[in-house]
Amino acid sequence: ETERVLLGHGSGGRLSAELIDEVLLPGLGAAAPGGPLEDAAVVTLAGSDLVLSTDAYVVDPLFFPGGDIGVLAVHGTVNDLAMRAAMPIALTVAYIVEEGLPIEDLRRVAASVGAAAVAAGVPVVTGDTKVVGKGAADRLFVITAGLGRRLPGAAPTAAGARPGDAVLISGPIGCHGITVLSTREGLGFEADVASDTRPLHRLVADMVDAGGLNLHTLRDLTRGGLASALNEIAAASKVGIEIEESALPVPEPVRAACEMLGLDPAYVANEGCLVAFVAPGAAEAVLAAMRSTPEGAEAVRIGVVHDHGPVLVRTAVGSRRVLDMLLGEQLPRIC
Amino acid sequence: ETERVLLGHGSGGRLSAELIDEVLLPGLGAAAPGGPLEDAAVVTLAGSDLVLSTDAYVVDPLFFPGGDIGVLAVHGTVNDLAMRAAMPIALTVAYIVEEGLPIEDLRRVAASVGAAAVAAGVPVVTGDTKVVGKGAADRLFVITAGLGRRLPGAAPTAAGARPGDAVLISGPIGCHGITVLSTREGLGFEADVASDTRPLHRLVADMVDAGGLNLHTLRDLTRGGLASALNEIAAASKVGIEIEESALPVPEPVRAACEMLGLDPAYVANEGCLVAFVAPGAAEAVLAAMRSTPEGAEAVRIGVVHDHGPVLVRTAVGSRRVLDMLLGEQLPRIC
Ligand SMILES: Nc1ncnc2c1ncn2[C@@H]1O[C@H](COP(=O)(O)OP(=O)(O)OP(=O)(O)O)[C@@H](O)[C@H]1O
Ligand SMILES: Nc1ncnc2c1ncn2[C@@H]1O[C@H](COP(=O)(O)OP(=O)(O)OP(=O)(O)O)[C@@H](O)[C@H]1O
Ligand SMILES: [Mg+2]
Ligand SMILES: [Mg+2]
Ligand SMILES: [Mg+2]
Ligand SMILES: [Mg+2]
Ligand SMILES: [Mg+2]
Ligand SMILES: [Mg+2]
Numbered sequence: 001e002t003e004r005v006l007l008g009h010g011s012g013g014r015l016s017a018e019l020i021d022e023v024l025l026p027g028l029g030a031a032a033p034g035g036p037l038e039d040a041a042v043v044t045l046a047g048s049d050l051v052l053s054t055d056a057y058v059v060d061p062l063f064f065p066g067g068d069i070g071v072l073a074v075h076g077t078v079n080d081l082a083m084r085a086a087m088p089i090a091l092t093v094a095y096i097v098e099e100g101l102p103i104e105d106l107r108r109v110a111a112s113v114g115a116a117a118v119a120a121g122v123p124v125v126t127g128d129t130k131v132v133g134k135g136a137a138d139r140l141f142v143i144t145a146g147l148g149r150r151l152p153g154a155a156p157t158a159a160g161a162r163p164g165d166a167v168l169i170s171g172p173i174g175c176h177g178i179t180v181l182s183t184r185e186g187l188g189f190e191a192d193v194a195s196d197t198r199p200l201h202r203l204v205a206d207m208v209d210a211g212g213l214n215l216h217t218l219r220d221l222t223r224g225g226l227a228s229a230l231n232e233i234a235a236a237s238k239v240g241i242e243i244e245e246s247a248l249p250v251p252e253p254v255r256a257a258c259e260m261l262g263l264d265p266a267y268v269a270n271e272g273c274l275v276a277f278v279a280p281g282a283a284e285a286v287l288a289a290m291r292s293t294p295e296g297a298e299a300v301r302i303g304v305v306h307d308h309g310p311v312l313v314r315t316a317v318g319s320r321r322v323l324d325m326l327l328g329e330q331l332p333r334i335c
Numbered sequence: 336e337t338e339r340v341l342l343g344h345g346s347g348g349r350l351s352a353e354l355i356d357e358v359l360l361p362g363l364g365a366a367a368p369g370g371p372l373e374d375a376a377v378v379t380l381a382g383s384d385l386v387l388s389t390d391a392y393v394v395d396p397l398f399f400p401g402g403d404i405g406v407l408a409v410h411g412t413v414n415d416l417a418m419r420a421a422m423p424i425a426l427t428v429a430y431i432v433e434e435g436l437p438i439e440d441l442r443r444v445a446a447s448v449g450a451a452a453v454a455a456g457v458p459v460v461t462g463d464t465k466v467v468g469k470g471a472a473d474r475l476f477v478i479t480a481g482l483g484r485r486l487p488g489a490a491p492t493a494a495g496a497r498p499g500d501a502v503l504i505s506g507p508i509g510c511h512g513i514t515v516l517s518t519r520e521g522l523g524f525e526a527d528v529a530s531d532t533r534p535l536h537r538l539v540a541d542m543v544d545a546g547g548l549n550l551h552t553l554r555d556l557t558r559g560g561l562a563s564a565l566n567e568i569a570a571a572s573k574v575g576i577e578i579e580e581s582a583l584p585v586p587e588p589v590r591a592a593c594e595m596l597g598l599d600p601a602y603v604a605n606e607g608c609l610v611a612f613v614a615p616g617a618a619e620a621v622l623a624a625m626r627s628t629p630e631g632a633e634a635v636r637i638g639v640v641h642d643h644g645p646v647l648v649r650t651a652v653g654s655r656r657v658l659d660m661l662l663g664e665q666l667p668r669i670c
Binding site: 002003004005006007008009010011016019020023024025026027028029030031032033037038039040041043045048050052053054055056057058060089090092093094095096097098099100101102103104106107108109110111112113114115117118122123124125126127128129130131132133135136137138141143145147149332333 | 337338339340341342343344345346351354355358359360361362363364365366367368372373374375376378380383385387388389390391392393395424425427428429430431432433434435436437438439441442443444445446447448449450452453457458459460461462463464465466467468470471472473476478480482484667668
């Protein structure tokens with residue numbers, strides 16, 4: 001039987017990682033000499049550390065409370081640059097449009113891209129626009145790439161977490177995923193919750209000021225939610241992680257929606273939230289710096305790094321459970 | 336009635352230009368402070384001219400004689416960088432995959448991306464993979480972005496053509512478009528012709544050596560073919576252009592296919608062919624440099640720039656006709 005791509009291969013979970021590690025990376029071969037790629041890559045040129053990143057956006061619906069596909073596409077790429085402590089210099093934007101899309105929708109998305117880029121302080125310098133026939137795409141896909149420059153004195157990487165590091169989170173989780181799902185399915189939760197999409201580079205700049213090289217790892221929580229991000233970091237850094245369930249900031253509407261839908265908020269997507277792994281001596285200073293920014297006003301410490309073991313959650317009653325990586329899709333087309 | 340996106344809006348012709356100028360660029364607003372964007376944008380950083388470019392690939396079929404969607408995605412972005420006299424430093428690649436695509440197809444495309452990148456001497460430094468449900472995309476779309484560095488002593492731009500400039504072309508036209516169309520429709524011409532997809536940056540490096548700042552404009556001939564490229568350059572440079580029909584290198588199988596299909600080879604897509612606008616005193620030296628490379632072995636002079644007027648073709652019998660920009664689509668999903 002022919003092996004085929006499944007929806008779960010796009011989840012950001014275990015199937016995604018398998019597809020990348022067993023199909024896409026081996027395909028690249030010598031074109032990716034360093035092995036597994038990071039979400040944003042450092043390219044050293046004439047003494048300045050440049051950073052490149054790309055993401056494709058296929059969110060359904062195109063418009064939802066708190067944002068739209070254009071805003072996501074700008075913030076997502078700005079944020080993947082920021083996770084390498086890079087400030088954005090320039091963005092590119094490509095559209096794949098299905099024939100028949102109302103021009104007004106495209107106009108709204110382009111205006112969102114423009115407004116989000118201006119707000120993030122980064123120009124859009126070049127673009128591309130392709131149109132495919134009816135039924136060959138679902139309305140509109142937006143793909144951004146970004147060039148950034150790394151701040152001096154910081155070098156966070158997915159492989160940088162160390163035993164003893166404090167695990168900090170910049171704000172509440174689950175808002176984006178619940179908003180998109182609820183809007184798509186008409187569940188009504190979107191009256192009480194909106195996407196958290198926002199650029200995180202200014203927050204990161206303040207964290208770098210406070211923490212410098214003590215900022216070991218930064219990661220924005222996207223498709224696979226907090227659980228996938230923690231598992232990816234644990235694997236890349238070869239460490240264990242322990243999280244306090246009671247410390248996790250889950251807004252009440254997200255908690256209610258997750259209960260009704262049978263979802264775990266730790267797996268729900270976010271678009272404006274990061275985790276930071278920080279050397280213990282610098283954790284308080286970094287947390288204070290985060291709390292003094294609008295994006296990090298609700299930042300809290302949620303856990304600690306162990307020298308080995310799985311990603312564990314300690315519940316309120318003191319028991320521990322493993323917070324595993326999902327195999328496949330929790331919610332398709334969430335970003 | 337709702338205005339809607341038409342297939343022709345993706346043609347690279349007049350409708351494409353209208354969509355970009357009237358919808359997409361006004362949307363970007365202050366995020367695109369310099370007005371119309373170029374295919375690759377120069378970003379000045381710490382004294383070195385960096386260049387960024389992006390293109391989305393939606394070609395149908397995915398595989399065809401001479402290449403596939405992965406090869407195109409690498410060459411297309413390398414070539415848009417090269418048109419600004421930039422050598423590629425790093426690429427990003429994003430896939431949008433339709434659920435159900437055979438994994439083997441994805442493996443082949445990833446291997447093509449890898450092999451093409453290695454052959455062009457550029458690493459793929461980061462990527463993204465999204466999956467959408469059956470019917471929400473047509474098999475596979477590939478989106479690349481590229482970072483390059485401009486060679487010193489060259490600054491070609493679409494607005495740089497000057498009256499008196501020689502118009503040079505690097506090789507035969509029409510092969511890519513006829514190959515893809517014929518493969519898709521099962522017309523049989525693909526037995527005699529293959530896509531011309533190839534990287535052009537090494538050719539450009541030799542041209543820069545020979546011509547330097549006398550290289551006023553470089554343009555690769557993609558979707559809209561030679562005719563669209565010449566019209567875009569004429570508009571951006573505010574000049575007229577006159578081409579000798581008899582000088583146009585049209586391979587015999589392309590000529591035969593175009594006659595049977597009622598196509599004009601000047602509008603058929605290419606993926607490995609460029610036009611150069613060169614100050615008259617440097618034209619012979621640049622042409623000689625082109626001819627000494629594999630990519631430019633069949634380079635010829637095809638015309639001259641006038642100080643105003645349309646893009647004209649002088650036919651063998653001495654009459655002149657206007658080579659206009661097509662309104663919409665000649666061949667959809669050709670790249
Ligand atoms: N097609 C690909 N080829 C090579 N590497 C890839 C490909 N797609 C993804 N990757 C790599 O896999 C890792 C995980 O990518 P992923 O897209 O899940 O991260 P992300 O961009 O932070 O998340 P999201 O896309 O949800 O915003 C990244 O380091 C990325 O560079
Ligand atoms: N969505 C967009 N927003 C802003 N500018 C755009 C957009 N799409 C295209 N452009 C600009 O329009 C111009 C023409 O783009 P086009 O894609 O036709 O050029 P190309 O990449 O050389 O051709 P091809 O895509 O056929 O390879 C470019 O300068 C590009 O930057
Ligand atoms: Mg991302
Ligand atoms: Mg990320
Ligand atoms: Mg393009
Ligand atoms: Mg191009
Ligand atoms: Mg081009
Ligand atoms: Mg990604």
